[in-house]
Amino acid sequence: xxxxxxxxxxxxxxxxxxxxxxxxxxxxxxxxxxxxxxxxxxxxxxxxxxxxxxxxxxxxxxxxxxxxxxxxxxxxxxxxxxxxxxxxxxxxxxxxxxxxxxxxxxxxxxxxxxxxxxxxxxxxxxxxxxxxxxxxxxxxxxxxxxxxxxxxxxxxxxxxxxxxxxxxxxxxxxxxxxxxxxxxxxxxxxxxxxxxxxxxxxxxxxxxxxxxxxxxxxxxxxxxxxxxxxxxxxxxxxxxxxxxxxxxxxxxxxxxxxxxxxxxxxxxxxxxxxxxxxxxxxxxxxxxxxxxxxxxxxxxxxxxxxxxxxxxxxxxxxxxxxxxxxxxxxxxxxxxxxxxxxxxxxxxxxxxxxxxxxxxxxxxxxxxxxxxxxxxxxxxxxxxxxxxxxxxxxxxxxxxxxxxxxxxxxxxxxxxxxxxxxxxxxxxxxxxxxxxxxxxxxxxxxxxxxxxxxxxxxxxxxxxxxxxxxxxxxxxxxxxxxxxxxxxxxxxxxxxxxxxxxxxxxxxxxxxxxxxxxxxxxxxxxxxxxxxxxxxxxxxxxxxxxxxxxxxxxxxxxxxxxxxxxxxxxxxxxxxxxxxxxxxxxxxxxxxxxxxxxxxxxxxxxx
Amino acid sequence: xxxxxxxxxxxxxxxxxxxxxxxxxxxxxxxxxxxxxxxxxxxxxxxxxxxxxxxxxxxxxxxxxxxxxxxxxxxxxxxxxxxxxxxxxxxxxxxxxxxxxxxxxxxxxxxxxxxxxxxxxxxxxxxxxxxxxxxxxxxxxxxxxxxxxxxxxxxxxxxxxxxxxxxxxxxxxxxxxxxxxxxxxxxxxxxxxxxxxxxxxxxxxxxxxxxxxxxxxxxxxxxxxxxxxxxxxxxxxxxxxxxxxxxxxxxxx
Numbered sequence: 001x002x003x004x005x006x007x008x009x010x011x012x013x014x015x016x017x018x019x020x021x022x023x024x025x026x027x028x029x030x031x032x033x034x035x036x037x038x039x040x041x042x043x044x045x046x047x048x049x050x051x052x053x054x055x056x057x058x059x060x061x062x063x064x065x066x067x068x069x070x071x072x073x074x075x076x077x078x079x080x081x082x083x084x085x086x087x088x089x090x091x092x093x094x095x096x097x098x099x100x101x102x103x104x105x106x107x108x109x110x111x112x113x114x115x116x117x118x119x120x121x122x123x124x125x126x127x128x129x130x131x132x133x134x135x136x137x138x139x140x141x142x143x144x145x146x147x148x149x150x151x152x153x154x155x156x157x158x159x160x161x162x163x164x165x166x167x168x169x170x171x172x173x174x175x176x177x178x179x180x181x182x183x184x185x186x187x188x189x190x191x192x193x194x195x196x197x198x199x200x201x202x203x204x205x206x207x208x209x210x211x212x213x214x215x216x217x218x219x220x221x222x223x224x225x226x227x228x229x230x231x232x233x234x235x236x237x238x239x240x241x242x243x244x245x246x247x248x249x250x251x252x253x254x255x256x257x258x259x260x261x262x263x264x265x266x267x268x269x270x271x272x273x274x275x276x277x278x279x280x281x282x283x284x285x286x287x288x289x290x291x292x293x294x295x296x297x298x299x300x301x302x303x304x305x306x307x308x309x310x311x312x313x314x315x316x317x318x319x320x321x322x323x324x325x326x327x328x329x330x331x332x333x334x335x336x337x338x339x340x341x342x343x344x345x346x347x348x349x350x351x352x353x354x355x356x357x358x359x360x361x362x363x364x365x366x367x368x369x370x371x372x373x374x375x376x377x378x379x380x381x382x383x384x385x386x387x388x389x390x391x392x393x394x395x396x397x398x399x400x401x402x403x404x405x406x407x408x409x410x411x412x413x414x415x416x417x418x419x420x421x422x423x424x425x426x427x428x429x430x431x432x433x434x435x436x437x438x439x440x441x442x443x444x445x446x447x448x449x450x451x452x453x454x455x456x457x458x459x460x461x462x463x464x465x466x467x468x469x470x471x472x473x474x475x476x477x478x479x480x481x482x483x484x485x486x487x488x489x490x491x492x493x494x495x496x497x498x499x500x501x502x503x504x505x506x507x508x509x510x511x512x513x514x515x516x517x518x519x520x521x522x523x524x525x526x527x528x529x530x531x532x533x534x535x536x537x538x539x540x541x542x543x544x545x546x547x548x549x550x551x552x553x554x555x556x557x558x559x560x561x562x563x564x565x566x567x568x569x570x571x572x573x574x575x576x577x578x579x580x581x582x583x584x585x586x587x588x589x590x591x592x593x594x595x596x597x598x599x600x601x602x603x604x605x606x607x
Numbered sequence: 608x609x610x611x612x613x614x615x616x617x618x619x620x621x622x623x624x625x626x627x628x629x630x631x632x633x634x635x636x637x638x639x640x641x642x643x644x645x646x647x648x649x650x651x652x653x654x655x656x657x658x659x660x661x662x663x664x665x666x667x668x669x670x671x672x673x674x675x676x677x678x679x680x681x682x683x684x685x686x687x688x689x690x691x692x693x694x695x696x697x698x699x700x701x702x703x704x705x706x707x708x709x710x711x712x713x714x715x716x717x718x719x720x721x722x723x724x725x726x727x728x729x730x731x732x733x734x735x736x737x738x739x740x741x742x743x744x745x746x747x748x749x750x751x752x753x754x755x756x757x758x759x760x761x762x763x764x765x766x767x768x769x770x771x772x773x774x775x776x777x778x779x780x781x782x783x784x785x786x787x788x789x790x791x792x793x794x795x796x797x798x799x800x801x802x803x804x805x806x807x808x809x810x811x812x813x814x815x816x817x818x819x820x821x822x823x824x825x826x827x828x829x830x831x832x833x834x835x836x837x838x839x840x841x842x843x844x845x846x847x848x849x850x851x852x853x854x855x856x857x858x859x860x
Contacts, residue, residue, distance in 0.1 A: 127853070128848075128851075128853055129853035131848075132848070132851070132853075135848065154850075154853070155848075157850075158848055524628075524819075527628070528615060528617075528627070528628040531614065531615045531664070531665070532615070533614045533615055533630040534628075534630060534820075535629075535630050535631065535813065535820040535823045536820055536821055536822050536823050536859060537821075537859065539823070575858075576858060576859065578856055578858055580856065580858075
C-alpha cells in the first residue's frame with residue numbers, strides 16, 4: 001500500500017491484522033514460550049513468555065466481562081509500569097473496552113475527576129498506596145463498581161465488598177462460563193473502535209481524554225516500520241509512564257508488532273542502573289533523561305583527575321569532529337579509532353548504551369547541542385515530534401538522516417501544513433478520533449476542513465523536515481510589541497547541568513525575565529566542592545555563589561540571542577518541586593501558568 | 608552572638624562518608640536540636656565538633672575561633688562539653704568523683720559548680736558517696752549531664768539524653784534541660800530520637816538525613832510540617848483502612 005495516499009476508507013494492516021488485539025493474539029500464538037517481558041522480583045530479573053502474556057490477559061478479559069464490563073466501557077489503570085499493567089491494558093482492549101492509564105502521582109481528587117469524566121466501572125490499582133486514593137475519594141466516584149489491587153502486601157486484613165485482588169480476578173476469569181467468549185469478543189473489535197483513552201496532562205484546564213483507535217495505532221506501526229527499525233531480537237527498557245501515549249506505543253504496540261522483549265525498570269529512580277543491566281537496542285526517552293545522562297558524565301569528568309579528563313576531552317573532540325565530517329580523512333579516522341577504544345566504548349558501556357542502535361527523544365524540545373554531544377560519544381540520538389492527538393509520533397528523524405535541530409520528516413502518510421498564523425496543522429490516519437464526551441473541545445481542535453490544530457508553531461524546511469519553535473499559547477508579546485517564543489531560550493538554559501527547568505516570563509512586560517529550577521544534585525555538589533555553606537534547599541538557592549553560577553549560565557545564553565530576547569533578570573525557585581506538585585507535569589516539566597501564579601511574588605520582584 | 612558555627616563539614620568512617628557537607632549555627636542562649644533517623648550522622652556531627660573525630664573538610668568556629676581538628680581536651684578547655692550517648696559514667700568512681708572528673712580541665716575551686724549540680728539533681732547529692740555504677744539509668748543520665756556542666760561549658764552538647772529512659776523520666780530530664788537553659792542560660796545542642804520532646808524543648812531545629820541537612824526552622828514550624836509529622840512525630844493519618852504501610856514522598860518544606 002502506498003502510505004502517502006491513505007484515504008479514510010483504506011484498510012491499514014500489519015501482517016494482515018487491522019486491530020492491535022488481533023495482531024497481539026496472533027503474535028502470542030506465534031512466539032509462544034519466547035520471552036516477552038522481563039521484570040525484577042526481589043532484585044532478580046524474571047522472564048515471562050508470550051504464552052503467559054496471552055493467558056493472563058485472557059483471564060483478565062473474561063473476568064472483566066463477568067464483572068459486566070462491555071464494549072466501549074472505559075477501564076482505569078493506576079499503577080507504575082509493570083507487566084500486569086500491560087496485561088490489563090490488552091485484556092480490556094481485547095474485549096472492546098477502553099483502557100486508560102492514571103499517573104501514580106495523581107491525587108485522589110484527580111483520580112475522582114478522571115473516573116467521573118470517563119465513567120469507568122472498573123479501576124485497577126497497583127498497591128495499598130494507590131488503593132488509599134480510591135478509599136479517600138470513593139464518595140466522589142460512585143461509578144467505580146470494582147477496584148482490583150495488584151499487590152496484596154500490607155492489605156492482609158483488608159476487605160471491602162468493592163475491592164478484589166488480581167489473583168481473585170484471575171480465578172474469576174478461569175471459571176468463567178463461556179471460555180471462548182474472549183476470542184469471540186476479540187474478533188468483533190473493529191479498526192475504528194477505540195484502542196485506548198489517553199488523558200492529556202492538561203497544562204490548561206482539566207485533563208481531556210483523547211480517543212485513539214486501533215486504526216490510529218496500526219498506522220503508527222505500519223508507518224513506523226519504514227522510519228524506525230525494530231528487530232525481533234531487540235531488548236527494550238520500559239520506564240516512562242505507560243499512561244503516556246509514547247511509552248504505550250513503544251513498549252506495548254511496537255513490541256507486539258515486532259516481537260521485541262520489554263524489560264521493566266524497577267522504579268523511576270533506578271533507570272540508570274537498569275539501563276546498564278539491560279543494554280537496550282532501542283530506547284525512547286524524554287529530554288530530561290538525556291540532560292541527566294549528560295550532566296552525570298560531565299560531573300564524572302570533572303572528578304576524573306587531570307589525565308582522565310584530558311583523555312575524555314580529546315576523545316570528545318575527535319568524536320565530535322568525526323561525527324560532523326562528511327568525509328573523514330585517514331588521520332581523523334585513526335584518531336577516532338583510538339578514542340573509541342580508549343574512552344568512548346567504555347563510556348557507552350557504563351551508561352548502558354553499548355548496544356544502542358537508535359535512541360529517540362520526544363515530548364519536549366531538546367537542545368541541538370545535546371544531540372550533537374550524544375552523536376560525538378557514538379549514541380545515535382534522534383528527535384521526533386508528536387502529541388497524544390497524533391497517536392504518538394507525527395514526525396521523526398532517522399539515524400541515517402538525522403537533521404539536528406529539526407524534529408524530522410513526517411511519517412509516510414502524515415501531512416503537515418503551516419497556517420497563516422504560523423500554527424502547525426497535521427492531517428492523516430494518525431490523527432485521533434476526538435475527546436471523550438467533549439464534542440465542543442474536539443471541534444475546537446480541528447479546522448473546518450478537518451486538520452488537527454497542534455497548538456505548536458513550526459516551519460517546514462525545503463527538505464520536508466519540521467522545526468518546532470514554540471507553543472502558540474506560550475508566545476510572549478512584550479510591552480514593546482515583540483513576539484518571542486520562549487521555548488528556544490528555555491531549552492538553551494536547560495542544557496546547563498545546573499538547571500533542571502526554566503520558564504521565561506515577559507508577556508506584556510517591558511523586558512524578559514526567567515524563573516529557574518536548579519538541579520538539586522548537581523548544584524549541591526557544586527556548593528559542597530567549593531565549600532559554600534548551605535543547609536536546606538532554600539538556603540542553597542539563596543547562596544550568592546549559586547546565584548552567580550546560574551547568572552553565568554543566563555548571560556552565556558543571552559549571548560546567543562538577539563537584543564529583544566535578552567533575559568534581564570532571573571530568580572531561583574526556592575522550593576524543591578516534586579511530581580506531586582501542581583507546578584510540574586508528571587513528566588517533570590514546569591507548567592507555565594501555574595508557575596506564573598504560584599510564584600507571582602518572585603516575578604513581581606523582577607519588574 | 609553565634610556560639611557555634613559549622614560550615615560544610617565532611618566526616619568519613621574509612622571510605623564511608625557520614626557527613627556530606629553539614630552547615631549549622633547555634634546562637635547564644637538557645638537550644639538547637641538535630642533530628643534524624645539512625646545512621647543519619649547525628650552522633651558523628653557531635654563527635655566531630657567535640658574533637659573525637661577529625662573532619663575531612665569544612666570549618667568549625669566556636670566563639671569566633673576555628674576549632675576543627677583540635678584534640679578533645681582542648682575543645683573542652685575552650686568551653687564545649689559533650690554528654691555522650693549512652694551516658695558513659697565511670698562506674699567504679701563515686702558520684703562526686705565522677706562530677707569532679709567533669710571539672711578536670713578547670714583550675715580552681717569546684718564546690719560552687721558541685722552545689723549547682725546538686726541543686727538541679729538532688730538525688731545525686733543524696734548518693735554522692737556511692738559508686739556511679741549503682742545508679743539507675745535515669746540517675747546515670749543526670750550524672751552525665753551534671754558532669755558535663757562541671758566544666759562550665761559555653762555550649763553543652765547532649766547526645767540522646769532520653770536513651771533507654773521511661774517516658775516519665777524523659778519528661779523529668781527534659782524539664783531540667785529546659786530549666787538549665789532558662790535559668791542558667793546554658794546554650795545547648797541537642798541530638799534526640801524523640802522528636803516530640805526535642806521540638807517541645809528546643810527553639811530551633813535541623814533535620815539531618817543521609818549526612819545532609821534537609822530542613823531547618825523554628826521548632827514550632829518544624830513540628831507543623833507534614834514531613835516531620837509523618838516521619839518523626841509518627842502521625843498516623845491511617846485513613847479509611849486504619850493502617851498505612853506506605854510513606855508519602857518527603858519534600859522537606
